[in-house]
Structure formats: structure tokens, C-alpha cells
Amino acid sequence: MPLAVELRSITKRFGAIVANERVNLAVERGKVHAIIGENGAGKTTLMNILFGLLQPDEGAILIDGVPTVLPNPAAAIKAGIGMVHQHFKLVQSLTVAENVFLGMEIRKGLFIDHRAQSERTATLSKQFGLEVDPNERVGLLSVGIEQRIEILKVLVRGARTIILDEPTAVLTPQESRELFQTLRGFVSQGMTVLFISHHLEEVMEVSDTVTVLRLGKEVGVRPIAGLSKAELIQMMVGHAISFDRRPRQKAKGAAVVEIRDLWARDDRLLPALRGVSFDIRRGEIVGVAGVAGNGQAELAEALSGLRAPSHGSILLEGRELVGRSARDIRAAGLAHVPGDRLVRGVDRHASIASNILMGRQDALPWSRRGIIDRSYLTRRTEALMRRFDIRAPGPQSLVKSLSGGNIQKVVLAREFSTEARFLLIDQPTRGVDIGATEAIHAEIMRQRGEGRAILLISVQLDELIALADRILVMFAGRIVGDLDAAGVTEEELGLLMAGVVPERQRDVAGIA
Ligand SMILES: Nc1ncnc2c1ncn2[C@@H]1O[C@H](COP(=O)(O)OP(=O)(O)O)[C@@H](O)[C@H]1O
Numbered sequence: 001m002p003l004a005v006e007l008r009s010i011t012k013r014f015g016a017i018v019a020n021e022r023v024n025l026a027v028e029r030g031k032v033h034a035i036i037g038e039n040g041a042g043k044t045t046l047m048n049i050l051f052g053l054l055q056p057d058e059g060a061i062l063i064d065g066v067p068t069v070l071p072n073p074a075a076a077i078k079a080g081i082g083m084v085h086q087h088f089k090l091v092q093s094l095t096v097a098e099n100v101f102l103g104m105e106i107r108k109g110l111f112i113d114h115r116a117q118s119e120r121t122a123t124l125s126k127q128f129g130l131e132v133d134p135n136e137r138v139g140l141l142s143v144g145i146e147q148r149i150e151i152l153k154v155l156v157r158g159a160r161t162i163i164l165d166e167p168t169a170v171l172t173p174q175e176s177r178e179l180f181q182t183l184r185g186f187v188s189q190g191m192t193v194l195f196i197s198h199h200l201e202e203v204m205e206v207s208d209t210v211t212v213l214r215l216g217k218e219v220g221v222r223p224i225a226g227l228s229k230a231e232l233i234q235m236m237v238g239h240a241i242s243f244d245r246r247p248r249q250k251a252k253g254a255a256v257v258e259i260r261d262l263w264a265r266d267d268r269l270l271p272a273l274r275g276v277s278f279d280i281r282r283g284e285i286v287g288v289a290g291v292a293g294n295g296q297a298e299l300a301e302a303l304s305g306l307r308a309p310s311h312g313s314i315l316l317e318g319r320e321l322v323g324r325s326a327r328d329i330r331a332a333g334l335a336h337v338p339g340d341r342l343v344r345g346v347d348r349h350a351s352i353a354s355n356i357l358m359g360r361q362d363a364l365p366w367s368r369r370g371i372i373d374r375s376y377l378t379r380r381t382e383a384l385m386r387r388f389d390i391r392a393p394g395p396q397s398l399v400k401s402l403s404g405g406n407i408q409k410v411v412l413a414r415e416f417s418t419e420a421r422f423l424l425i426d427q428p429t430r431g432v433d434i435g436a437t438e439a440i441h442a443e444i445m446r447q448r449g450e451g452r453a454i455l456l457i458s459v460q461l462d463e464l465i466a467l468a469d470r471i472l473v474m475f476a477g478r479i480v481g482d483l484d485a486a487g488v489t490e491e492e493l494g495l496l497m498a499g500v501v502p503e504r505q506r507d508v509a510g511i512a
């Protein structure tokens with residue numbers, strides 16, 4: 001039986017960037033075939049080529065064994081290929097069924113046969129477990145349901161091979177499981193699925209076969225059965241990765257940051273920090289664990305001058321920060337990687353170079369007598385792009401054209417290249433793929449080695465355990481645990497995060 005889809009030696013360039021370099025892809029009918037790779041590996045480009053949205057510079061496409069040219073999506077649909085995009089394009093004012101049949105309405109004489117459209121939508125929805133109400137308006141529906149409608153659109157157009165580009169990125173875990181059942185349903189009925197993701201667990205759960213792309217090249221195709229997560233990671237990033245505990249030496253330097261009895265209210269004016277005290281020494285990483293909403297966000301805001309504490313003191317190298325503006329606090333020696341990087345971390349509409357410059361337009365050697373030294377800026381940006389492995393055509397590329405992981409690296413490159421003695425790092429690897437995570441971790445360790453005092457706030461316990469020297473656990477606005485990271489377990493942290501305070505931690509928490 002011929003392959004459902006075969007791509008032979010596909011090359012696609014965007015200017016100097018080779019997004020796909022002689023990529024081969026062989027997809028058997030009736031299988032879920034995953035395509036994985038880090039951000040920027042070329043997955044979306046390859047799928048856009050298969051869906052006729054992009055033309056390859058070189059290479060051939062075979063569908064059911066027949067060489068096929070796909071000048072546009074209409075041609076791809078005709079050849080039985082459908083694609084569910086990362087961003088949905090539904091018309092809010094129309095019903096579910098009207099959206100499903102948009103552009104290919106079933107007619108009775110001059111009129112749209114709404115009844116037939118609804119019935120057909122209901123039948124398909126039942127057949128594949130894509131639960132929707134055909135007559136409901138789209139305006140009010142959840143993202144998960146919108147995705148089902150997009151899938152139904154692809155089905156009524158007669159797709160036999162369905163491409164889903166990072167479909168789970170917008171779904172809850174429950175919705176993801178339902179989607180996987182639908183995908184297994186497709187293949188059990190003889191259809192073929194191309195599933196793109198960078199989540200290894202998902203890929204291993206739902207796929208039969210996986211093709212791995214790295215830096216635009218295909219580095220392997222494997223059946224999932226018998227493949228370990230470690231092997232898959234190794235293929236993705238090109239070398240083995242481990243989150244092993246590193247040997248730790250106690251930081252013995254002087255306290256750079258001293259926080260004493262800090263209190264603050266949240267946006268609803270309820271107490272969010274209730275007497276937080278701790279020190280951070282030179283060359284020490286202090287981790288902060290906690291279930292979201294237990295004061296971590298307010299702590300970060302208080303430290304960076306974005307929220308006024310109601311009581312207490314924050315000393316940075318002996319100087320009081322409470323009462324000073326965010327700008328003053330930066331000048332005093334704080335660098336801040338915010339948790340919401342797209343809101344506070346970068347100007348998305350500006351270039352990488354402008355973002356690197358941000359906050360030091362008036363400082364030597366970036367500018368002289370009010371004039372920015374463009375050539376210095378370009379050289380520094382290029383050097384930082386190399387050091388932080390920021391994948392983009394050049395310093396003038398706009399931040400909004402970068403992937404999430406690369407945007408995060410721009411923020412880190414800027415903040416870590418200051419002279420700040422105190423680094424406040426909030427969720428450094430949220431939404432970042434595994435290779436970039438490793439690079440970011442290495443950079444944080446390097447900053448520690450340079451003697452900076454680091455406060456690392458993360459929801460990922462494995463990240464805290466891998467990097468921190470001590471881990472503070474926050475619960476209900478207090479520090480309920482101060483643990484040596486060398487011996488701590490995730491279970492131990494989990495109990496503290498849930499508010500279960502063991503005897504030996506009581507004095508730390510100040511609980512009578
Ligand atoms: N339209 C485009 N113009 C310029 N560069 C692009 C364009 N689309 C993708 N790229 C670049 O091609 C590479 C592969 O991107 P992409 O296919 O989106 O990767 P993935 O989907 O695996 O994250 C990246 O370096 C990206 O910046």
C-alpha cells in the first residue's frame with residue numbers, strides 16, 4: 001500500500017535561514033505520526049508546505065504515492081489533506097454548523113439548508129467524539145470547543161490526512177485527553193494524523209511513529225513502541241540531558257539581600273505577604289516554591305518596586321529599597337526577569353537590539369552625550385545572540401517574530417548582561433522547550449558563579465531542586481519552609497506547599 005504522504009528532500013529557505021533542509025517524511029496510512037522538535041526546528045514550515053501554504057524551494061510531495069504539486073490550500077484539500085492551525089479563524093456571529101460549512105454550504109434551491117448542515121455536523125461530531133451543539137453561536141464557546149469546530153471543518157472537506165499543529169498548546173489536560181481519543185478514533189477508521197508537539201509525554205501517549213526535526217533537518221524516524229523518553233530527548237536536542245542534582249557548596253559570602261518582616265496587600269487589598277524574612281548571599285540561589293496565589297507574585301512585585309509593601313524592609317547591599325521606584329531599584333542593582341515576559345519583559349513590536357538596549361539608553365558605553373552608539377549596540381546584541389543561542393536572522397529582527405523560547409532568551413540576555421548584584425528570576429522556563437531550558441539553566445548557574453545573589457521563583461519543583469541552594473516554601477503569605485535543596489524531595493515540598501507544616505519547620509514559619 002502506498003504511503004499516505006511522502007515528502008522527499010524538502011528544502012525551504014527564508015532569506016538566510018534554512019527552515020527545512022532536505023527533509024524526508026514518510027507517513028503510513030492509518031497512523032498517528034508525530035513531528036517533534038524544539039522551537040524553530042522547522043515543524044510548522046514543513047506542514048505549511050504540505051498544506052499548500054508555502055512552496056518548497058526544492059523537493060517533492062507524494063500523496064498516496066502520486067507526485068503532487070500543491071500551489072495553494074485548495075489544492076491540498078482536494079488531495080485529501082486538512083490542517084488545524086494554531087490560531088483559529090471562526091466567525092463569532094455564526095452557529096457551529098454554519099462555521100463548519102462556511103464556503104461550502106449545503107443548498108436547497110437558492111437557500112442554505114441549515115437543517116442538513118446541522119444534521120451532518122451532529123453525525124460527524126458523534127462519529128468522532130467531537131461533542132458540539134451544531135446550532136449554538138460560536139461567540140461564547142471555549143477554546144477547546146472552537147478547536148473541535150476547526151477539526152469538523154477539516155472533516156467535512158473530506159480530509160483523509162489531518163495535520164494538527166501544536167493542538168494541545170491551548171487545551172486543558174482534560175481536553176487534551178479527549179482530543180487524543182478523537183485522534184485514535186481517526187486512525188482506527190483508516191485516516192492518518194500528523195501531530196506536531198514539543199511535549200514528549202503527549203507524543204509518547206498518542207503517536208505510533210515519530211519524526212524528529214532539529215535545526216531544520218530530519219534527524220530520525222522511529223516507532224514509538226520501545227522508545228524511551230531519554231532517547232527521544234537526545235534526538236531532539238542532539239545530546240543527553242539530565243536534571244540531576246549537582247554537587248553544592250554552601251554559599252558563605254556576605255548577605256547581598258536582607259528582607260525583614262515584609263508585609264504587602266494584594267490587588268483586592270487582602271494581606272498577601274505576612275511577615276516574610278530571609279537573606280540571599282553572594283553566589284547563592286534561593287528558590288521559592290508554592291502553589292500560585294500564596295504570595296510569590298506579590299513578593300516579586302514588592303522586591304522590584306511594582307508593589308508598595310505596607311511594612312518591613314528590603315536591603316540591597318545595605319541600602320533600603322522600600323519606598324523607591326522600580327527605576328531607582330534597578331539603578332540600585334536589581335535585574336528582573338518577570339514571570340509575564342510578554343507584558344513586562346519585552347516590547348514585542350521592537351527589534352531584538354532595541355530590547356537589549358532597553359533601560360540603559362542613557363548609560364555608557366551604550367550611548368554618549370545622549371547619542372546611542374549603534375555599532376556598539378549591534379556588536380553587543382550579536383554577541384548576546386550567540387551566547388544565549390537566540391535564533392533569529394539578526395539584531396534587527398522584531399521580537400514578535402520570534403518563538404516563545406527565543407523571546408525569553410532576549411529577556412535573559414538583557415537582564416543577565418547588567419552589572420546587577422541581585423537577580424530576581426520569575427518562571428525562567430515557562431513555555432520554553434527542553435533545549436532552551438537547558439541553556440537557560442546553564443546561564444543561571446553561570447550568574448551564580450559570578451557571585452550574584454539570585455532569587456528564583458518557579459512553579460516547577462524539578463527546576464528548583466536542580467538549581468537552588470535553598471528552597472523557601474510559601475503558603476498563605478508566609479514562609480513555611482526553608483530547606484536545603486541538596487536533600488529535599490518533591491513530596492516534602494508538596495506537603496509544605498499544601499500547608500502541612502512538619503514539627504521541625506514550625507519555628508521557621510513562626511507558627512506558635
Ligand atoms: N515566514 C517566515 N519568514 C522568515 N523566517 C521564518 C518564517 N517562518 C519560519 N521562519 C523561520 O524558520 C525557522 C523554522 O520555523 P518554524 O517552521 O516555525 O519552526 P517550528 O514550527 O518547529 O517552531 C525558524 O528559524 C523561523 O524563525
Ligand SMILES: [Mg+2]
Nearest residue numbers: 043044045165
Ligand atoms: Mg511551529
